[in-house]
Amino acid sequence: MERVALRGGRVVDPSQDVDDLYDIFIMGGRIASIKPSEEKAPVGEGWLEYDCKGLVVAPGFVDLHTHLREPGEEYKETIRTGTLAAATGGFTTILCMANTTPPNDCEALTRLIKKKAAEEGTVKVHPVGAVTRGLLGRELTDMAELKEAGCVAVSDDGRAVMNTSVMRRALEYAKGLELTLISHCEDLHLKEDGVMNEGFEATRLGLKGIPAQAESIMIAREIELCELTCSRVHIAHVSTRRGVQLIRDAKRRGVNITAEVTPHHLLLTDTQVGYDTDFKMNPPLRSREDVEALREALKDGTIDCIATDHAPHSSIEKDVEFDMAKDGVVGLETAFGVLMRLVHQGVFTLKELVGFLSTQPAGVMGLKCGSLSVGSPADIVVIDTEREWTVEPEAFRSLGRNTPFKGWTLKGKVVKTLVDGRVVHEEE
Amino acid sequence: MNGEETVAGQTMDEKAIDRALSRIAHEVVERNRGTQGLVILGIPTRGYYLAKRLKEKIDAIEGADIPAGSVDATLYRDDIGLKKEAQPLKKTEIPVPVDDRVVVLVDDVLFTGRTIRAAMNALMDFGRPTRIQLAVLVDRGHRELPIRADYVGKNIPTSVEDEVKVRLKEVDGKDEVVIVRGGE
Amino acid sequence: MRLKRKDILAIEELDRDELEMILSSAQSFKEVSERDIKKVPTLRGRTIINLFYEPSTRTRTAFEIAGKRMSADVINISASVSSVKKGETLKDTAKNLEAMRPDCIVVRHCSAGTAHMLAGLLSCSVINAGDGAHEHPTQALLDIFTIRERLGRVEGLKVLIVGDILHSRVARSNIWGLRNLGAEVTVCGPPTMIPPHIERLGCSVAYHVDDAIADADVIMMLRIQLERQRATLFPSLREYARCWGLSAERLKKAKKDVLIMHPGPVNRGVELSPEVVDGPWSVILEQVTNGVAVRMALFYLLLGDIKED
Numbered sequence: 050m051e052r053v054a055l056r057g058g059r060v061v062d063p064s065q066d067v068d069d070l071y072d073i074f075i076m077g078g079r080i081a082s083i084k085p086s087e088e089k090a091p092v093g094e095g096w097l098e099y100d101c102k103g104l105v106v107a108p109g110f111v112d113l114h115t116h117l118r119e120p121g122e123e124y125k126e127t128i129r130t131g132t133l134a135a136a137t138g139g140f141t142t143i144l145c146m147a148n149t150t151p152p153n154d155c156e157a158l159t160r161l162i163k164k165k166a167a168e169e170g171t172v173k174v175h176p177v178g179a180v181t182r183g184l185l186g187r188e189l190t191d192m193a194e195l196k197e198a199g200c201v202a203v204s205d206d207g208r209a210v211m212n213t214s215v216m217r218r219a220l221e222y223a224k225g226l227e228l229t230l231i232s233h234c235e236d237l238h239l240k241e242d243g244v245m246n247e248g249f250e251a252t253r254l255g256l257k258g259i260p261a262q263a264e265s266i267m268i269a270r271e272i273e274l275c276e277l278t279c280s281r282v283h284i285a286h287v288s289t290r291r292g293v294q295l296i297r298d299a300k301r302r303g304v305n306i307t308a309e310v311t312p313h314h315l316l317l318t319d320t321q322v323g324y325d326t327d328f329k330m331n332p333p334l335r336s337r338e339d340v341e342a343l344r345e346a347l348k349d350g351t352i353d354c355i356a357t358d359h360a361p362h363s364s365i366e367k368d369v370e371f372d373m374a375k376d377g378v379v380g381l382e383t384a385f386g387v388l389m390r391l392v393h394q395g396v397f398t399l400k401e402l403v404g405f406l407s408t409q410p411a412g413v414m415g416l417k418c419g420s421l422s423v424g425s426p427a428d429i430v431v432i433d434t435e436r437e438w439t440v441e442p443e444a445f446r447s448l449g450r451n452t453p454f455k456g457w458t459l460k461g462k463v464v465k466t467l468v469d470g471r472v473v474h475e476e477e
Numbered sequence: 478m479n480g481e482e483t484v485a486g487q488t489m490d491e492k493a494i495d496r497a498l499s500r501i502a503h504e505v506v507e508r509n510r511g512t513q514g515l516v517i518l519g520i521p522t523r524g525y526y527l528a529k530r531l532k533e534k535i536d537a538i539e540g541a542d543i544p545a546g547s548v549d550a551t552l553y554r555d556d557i558g559l560k561k562e563a564q565p566l567k568k569t570e571i572p573v574p575v576d577d578r579v580v581v582l583v584d585d586v587l588f589t590g591r592t593i594r595a596a597m598n599a600l601m602d603f604g605r606p607t608r609i610q611l612a613v614l615v616d617r618g619h620r621e622l623p624i625r626a627d628y629v630g631k632n633i634p635t636s637v638e639d640e641v642k643v644r645l646k647e648v649d650g651k652d653e654v655v656i657v658r659g660g661e
Numbered sequence: 662m663r664l665k666r667k668d669i670l671a672i673e674e675l676d677r678d679e680l681e682m683i684l685s686s687a688q689s690f691k692e693v694s695e696r697d698i699k700k701v702p703t704l705r706g707r708t709i710i711n712l713f714y715e716p717s718t719r720t721r722t723a724f725e726i727a728g729k730r731m732s733a734d735v736i737n738i739s740a741s742v743s744s745v746k747k748g749e750t751l752k753d754t755a756k757n758l759e760a761m762r763p764d765c766i767v768v769r770h771c772s773a774g775t776a777h778m779l780a781g782l783l784s785c786s787v788i789n790a791g792d793g794a795h796e797h798p799t800q801a802l803l804d805i806f807t808i809r810e811r812l813g814r815v816e817g818l819k820v821l822i823v824g825d826i827l828h829s830r831v832a833r834s835n836i837w838g839l840r841n842l843g844a845e846v847t848v849c850g851p852p853t854m855i856p857p858h859i860e861r862l863g864c865s866v867a868y869h870v871d872d873a874i875a876d877a878d879v880i881m882m883l884r885i886q887l888e889r890q891r892a893t894l895f896p897s898l899r900e901y902a903r904c905w906g907l908s909a910e911r912l913k914k915a916k917k918d919v920l921i922m923h924p925g926p927v928n929r930g931v932e933l934s935p936e937v938v939d940g941p942w943s944v945i946l947e948q949v950t951n952g953v954a955v956r957m958a959l960f961y962l963l964l965g966d967i968k969e970d
Contacts, residue, residue: 254795
């Protein structure tokens with residue numbers, strides 16, 4: 050049985066409200082014990098010891114929103130490269146969205162993804178099944194079967210379920226199966242063929258805008274439907290102040306709603322878009338006011354967690370005219386470093402950030418991870434908060450190079466990632 | 478031309494310029510046996526003002542009103558695309574058709590001959606003069622093309638690096654010709 | 662005399678000196694077009710490619726004539742986006758054209774930002790002949806040239822732009838240029854056609870033509886894209902013409918010597934009634950004439966100096 054000790058690190062674990070120097074002992078892939086470093090607890094023969102002095106040890110990150118592109122678009126990403134990218138970024142558990150080709154709307158697809166992930170994957174992969182067959186927004190998928198095959202949630206992410214009646218049935222049906230429905234909130238009629246945030250920048254650039262209301266109208270609808278059906282919903286990638294306000298009010302009323310936000314919506318605004326397709330994603334980058342509201346919403350608990358919406362594309366989709374480029378940016382490998390900027394700026398504490406990335410997303414989906422408590426799986430990240438590095442897309446493990454953070458110098462990097470006690474990623 | 482210029486000396490003053498133009502006016506009339514069919518075209522900037530002065534002198538001598546105007550050679554230059562900047566364009570104003578007329582081209586300084594070549598090409602695009610004659614205030618030598626002036630105000634020997642500056646009241650506030658020593 | 666750039670992509674990027682330089686050069690080139698032999702050898706041996714992804718008669722022809730009057734070799738390529746989608750990307754097309762060593766590529770495309778994209782990819786000069794709803798810089802230059810020629814100045818003039826501002830690259834370029842040169846600009850149209858925050862470009866907004874018409878020195882009418890009606894931006898052409906069209910009757914409220922401009926092609930009876938198109942206020946055909954001069958000036962300024970690197 051593998052035995053690992055992580056010694057002398059600053060253990061930051063929001064699940065136990067811990068932020069101090071501890072030694073962590075791992076046996077059989079689980080956390081066996083956690084003791085103050087000063088005790089210098091001895092270990093016997095056969096222990097692998099890692100010196101973590103000066104480093105932060107935290108629960109492995111959990112990403113509720115990735116696109117692994119396999120099956121169907123393996124030139125953009127595969128389960129192998131996507132999970133490698135996840136490990137590099139400190140993510141030990143990821144949920145992969147259903148919009149593959151063909152979409153993950155049946156048991157066979159889910160099992161294929163699970164099998165591939167078990168064989169070739171580096172981190173734990175939980176598939177998200179489709180809400181409607183073919184992601185077409187019409188007939189519900191066989192959700193019970195999807196769940197049995199391994200789906201932990203359902204979502205038509207990438208495309209809103211526009212038919213309100215279908216959405217109502219989906220929420221009701223998923224409730225019975227205790228499956229969380231993740232909603233991509235976007236009124237497609239209001240969006241039309243918009244390609245960036247509606248506002249002065251879109252006017253200046255002559256690009257068709259997507260109003261904030263295209264998101265907030267649908268968030269309002271989901272809230273109403275949750276109340277109607279007494280079910281629960283998780284709102285994907287909230288991007289607007291208006292959306293935040295609706296969720297905040299709903300939570301106050303006791304509506305069973307959770308929400309996530311992406312790193313890029315917390316750091317970038319539409320003034321940075323220009324015509325650079327690496328800044329094109331859905332929902333689009335919004336205004337400074339929206340960014341402030343999203344940060345505030347994370348701090349006050351309106352938004353529960355951070356998810357990357359890692360959406361790799363190749364140059365085929367991105368090296369084209371702006372309005373013809375596909376939406377999406379990669380995020381697994383940059384998320385932590387980018388978000389550390391906010392820690393260095395004093396927007397969040399490190400402990401808060403670790404919570405947004407691990408304990409809280411695990412809690413949203415009811416996953417048994419995101420904690421360093423005794424008995425938990427030893428999914429762990431070791432972080433050097435002072436390490437400076439520059440974002441070089443060519444060096445990504447992901448096949449996607451489409452990042453808006455290219456060339457950014459960041460301070461803070463994951464230096465070691467463990468899944469079930471095994472080191473799956475280690476920086477030089 | 479930063480700082481002070483090294484002036485080697487004034488070679489023509491206001492009077493000298495005026496006398497030279499008067500002489501050229503007489504020569505033009507003499508050679509062409511009057512003013513019949515004459516057009517005077519100056520090459521901007523200073524050649525144009527010299528052409529106007531020449532026209533007035535000839536008109537006074539002959540009691541005529543000969544047409545005068547300007548022909549800009551910029552678009553016909555052979556160094557387009559070789560200089561660091563596009564040269565500013567100047568006015569082309571040809572008052573009468575040049576077909577079957579004698580055109581007297583006027584410029585301030587005759588140097589390599591390249592500007593005159595460009596001006597002649599420009600002129601040819603406007604028609605077919607019976608003859609083109611060239612009048613210059615200063616001929617400083619160093620020709621690079623087989624071009625010769627018909628009327629010369631003054632021959633001034635120079636070194637290639639020197640710069641001959643013609644200043645005219647209409648542009649510079651005073652009339653003079655000076656040589657500025659080159660090589661700074 | 663030199664532009665601070667290798668490309669002309671947007672009026673937004675040009676400073677006042679550059680605008681003045683282009684406009685004054687255009688004045689000289691206008692004379693060339695009035696000669697019997699309308700050709701100068703200036704750009705002999707230079708190659709200009711007109712790469713048009715949208716149909717165009719006026720703009721493409723003006724660029725072609727401008728290039729030919731300066732003795733450049735001009736090649737026209739008409740591409741359609743739909744056929745291109747199946748085959749080659751814009752980037753590949755541009756790279757292939759560049760491999761034939763043109764000195765300048767003039768590009769029109771339905772997507773905003775394409776001229777910027779090409780300029781970043783190519784070492785030759787790129788001129789934007791209209792990119793989506795973004796900018797149409799040469800149109801604004803010829804419009805401003807025409808205004809200045811007719812009225813002697815731009816500073817302090819009141820210019821009213823009427824029509825589909827939302828989708829208009831002509832409006833955006835003109836707003837930038839006119840504001841930079843000190844004119845006051847008002848945009849006018851149905852609220853569905855006024856883009857959000859347009860006033861941050863320094864113009865004011867009016868919804869009723871009759872309110873805005875009285876003190877305008879210049880009225881620019883924009884072309885209504887008939888196919889946009891389906892996008893429910895306005896109910897019918899009849900209603901559009903009634904509310905935002907310019908008739909002789911409505912013009913009675915305007916200054917007597919107001920200039921009426923239109924980038925063409927005119928929908929007679931929609932934006933402008935026939936008697937206004939053909940009337941004494943109209944400088945529409947002068948705009949077309951000046952379009953050649955402005956484009957000659959740009960070619961000269963971009964290609965008439967030594968290429969560094």
